[in-house]
Amino acid sequence: MENRQKAFRLLRAAQLIACSVFLLVLSACGPDRGAIKSDSEFGYCPVCRMKVKASDPWAAEIFFKDQTKVMFESPGDMLAFYTSPTGSEVDDAHKDRTKIDRIVVKDYQSKQAIDAHQAVFVYKSNINGPMGADFLPFARRADAETFVAANGGTLVSLKEVTGDMARDLRK
Secondary structure, three states: OHHHHHHHHHHHHHHHHHHHHHHHHHHHOOOOOOOEEOOOOEEEOOOOOOEEEOOOOOOEEEEEOOOEEEEEOOHHHHHHHHHOOOOOOOOHHHHOHHHEEEEEEEOOOOOOEEEOOOOEEEEOOOOOEOOEOOOEEEOOHHHHHHHHHHHOOEEEOHHHOOHHHHHHHOO
16 A cells, blocks of 8 residues: 555656646747747737737738848837837847838728838827727828828827837827
8 A cells, every 4th residue: 555655646746747847848938029030920019918910900010131020019019119129028139220121010091011111100199009099000191181180199200209109108
């Protein structure tokens, strides 16, 4: 009987060790929240930590010269990262603006991908994005002006967006 109990305790100990190792390995293999290959369809936003699909209507992406990209849940998250990347789960090389190839956002109305450098963003309108208050990108200035007339807000370009503006939307 004593041998049986001893064998049972050893088996239990082995099971506990195996379970602990499994959990340790599982936690170490969490989702990559940094840069991913530029042709990836899924990623994780380094700002809000949510899973992002490239085809999501609010998704924004920063593409880098090394054929990688960082994906964002919304234009607001992308602009928060772009204006102030410190503290995000991205390596230092991907926080360097000089390594950016292009930035893509989706037009608020058509949901088509557009160059963020050419976009007109509506800041502080009465309309929210998936994460609450957001920057709403438009491919055409006239469409953005019409939107602002109906929903409030201020028109800004990518160059005019500041870290304070991005943080202000997340309050």
